[in-house]
Amino acid sequence: MNSPSQQPDRRAQSASSNKGFEKGQHLDFLQGLPQAIAVVRVDLDIMGKPYDLVPVYGNDALFCLFDTPKEKFIGTSLNNSSINFTQWLGTFWETAYQGRVQKIxxxxxxxxxxxxVTCHQPQYGYCTCLFQDVSERVLLENELDRNRQKLEALLHSAVDMVFQIDPVTLAVTNLEESLASHGDLFKARRVPEGLFQQGLFAPGQDEKIKEAVNLIRFGVGDCTCEVRARVELNGPYTWHSLTxxxxxxxxxxxxxxxxxxxDAHDRVKERDDLLFRxxxxxxxxxxxxxxxxxxITLxxxxxxxxxPTxxxxxxxxxxxxKNINDSAGHSTGDTVLTAFAGVLREVFRKEDVIFRLGGDEFAVFAQNLPVERVIKIYERxxxxxxxxxxQGVFVKVCAGVAFSQTGRHSYDDFYKTADKALYNAKEGGKGQIGVLCLCGSGA
Incomplete structure (x- = not known):
């Protein structure tokens, strides 16, 4: 590539051979175009370096754009002009003398x-400038960039990891490169490749994810659930909020x-603790x-x-x-109550509702239970x-049972009937059971 100082002869030749070009000959067809167009001569100093820009042609759209009359623009040095072209001297020189097409x-x-401004070389030593107003596009891009920065600021405090979920296979993959390339935050929140092999989600979480995906497929815009997941290689599974x-x-x-x-581990644990209490x-x-x-009501x-069930x-x-409390102390009595609750857990099923009524009274509600099993359960x-x-403390227990063939009774019906059956059992002595059946609206 030749430097400006190596081309004095060609510059002299260009200046002497473009008189017709500078008079705007053959350019009249550009006058009616809506796009502003200017042809600028790039003048060089004796060292071959660009030092001035001189417009030699402009169409009506150009003079309208810069609100400048033709006679004050054509042939006038732009060094002292209010129109700031001189900051691009180097750029225009590259186009005028090297033929480089550029956009600024x-x-x-x-x-x-x-x-x-799109720059072309119409002839050696000259630069044609096509002007396009891109204010709306630039403002939109700036607005999008501001919104992206706001989104990143929001995600920074709200998100630990971002990924895609296939709505059919439920496969989890990282965002496409085109999306992840917008900002460092998305890159920082990508799933480490090793986690895809180790397992991002803990076993047993598929149903939750499937339910969330199905809700979206059926029109729900977004949904959130709690899953056990990990965000680090070899890390433990902890509670996270999946949106x-x-x-x-x-x-x-x-x-x-x-x-x-x-991450929602602390929040879930705190909530579960409050719920437990x-x-x-x-x-x-x-x-x-x-x-x-x-x-039970539910x-x-x-x-x-x-x-019916x-x-x-x-x-x-x-x-x-009461005798246990009086003889062995309330601490021993509390231990007896806790131990008896453990007995009920061992005998009854996981889906049965086991609860303490108060004092030394406990209750259990069980569905899908044949009447013949009632006595066997008490015997167990x-x-x-x-x-x-x-140690050294034996107890006996009486039980009252309310049984329904249909299960279509209220909690009060079951409770009052079982309480009445308990009264009947205690009338018979210690370690007895009484059973009453619920028929219609009563026992």
Missing amino acids: TDFWPVQGRHLM AIGYVEPHSGEICIIGFLK AEKDSLCGIYNRAAGESL KLGNVDEAD RAAMFIFDLDDF VAAKLQKPLV
């Missing part, structure tokens, strides 16, 4: 606009889903009376009228419990009490 976008204070957001790909019309993970008996660790009643409300409520009362409880619940 800058803000022009006098016009108060963002202009893009899935769906959108429609404009070209294919397919539903796409982006997932966000945010609200629902569980602080001494025995089983449900308290209010929680038991609520759960189960009874879900009984299908067309498909047999159900029973047991009320257990420890015999002579009594058999476990053949051994001391705590």
Whole structure:
């Protein structure tokens, strides 16, 4: 590539051979174009370096754009002009003398606009400038950039990991490079490749993710659930909030889903602890009376009228419990209560509702239970009490049972009937069971 100082002869030749060009000959067809066009001569000093720009042609759109009459523009040095071309001397020189096609976008204070200038070489030593007002585009890009920065600031505090979820296979992949390249935050929140092999989500989380994806596929814009996941290689699975957001790909019309993970371990643990304290008996660790009643009412409300289910409520009362407190102390009494709650957990099923009514009274509600099993269950409880619940302390228990063939009764119906059956059992002595069946609206 030749430097300007090596081309004095060609510059002299150019200056002497372009008189017709500078008079605007053969350029009249450009006058009616809506796009502003200028032809500028790039003058060099004796060292061959660019030092001035001199417009030799402009169309009407150009003079309108710069609000300058033709006679004050054509043939006038731009060094001292209010139109700031001189900052681009080097750029125009590259086009005028090297033929390089270039595009420049800058803000022009006098016009108060963002202009893009496309530079071509019409002849050696000259630069044709095509002006395009790109203010709206630049403002839009700036607005998008500001919004992206706001989004990154928001995500920085709200998101630990960002990824895509395939709505059909539920496969998790990183964002496309085109999206992840916008800002460092998305890159920092990518899933480490090794986690795809180790497992981003803990086993057993698929159903939660599937449910969230199905909600989005059926029109819900976004949904959030709690999952056990990890964001570091070889890290432990902890509780995270998974937010899935769906959108429609404009070209294919397919539903796409982006997932966000945010650490929620402490919040979930705190909530579960509060829930435990609200629902569980602080001494025995089983449900308290209010929680038991609520759960039973919920189960009874879900009984299908067309498909009734047999159900029973047991009320257990420890015999002579007051004597244990009086003789062995309340601490021993508390241990006995806790141990008996453990017996009920061993005998009854996981889906049965076990709760403490208060004092030495406990209750259990069980569905899908044949009547013939009621006595066998009590016998299993009594058999476990053949051994001391705590060292040297034996107890017996009476039980009252309310049984329903249909399960279509209220909590009060079950409770009052079981309480009446318990009264009958205690009338017969210690370690007895009474059973009453619920028929219609009563026992």
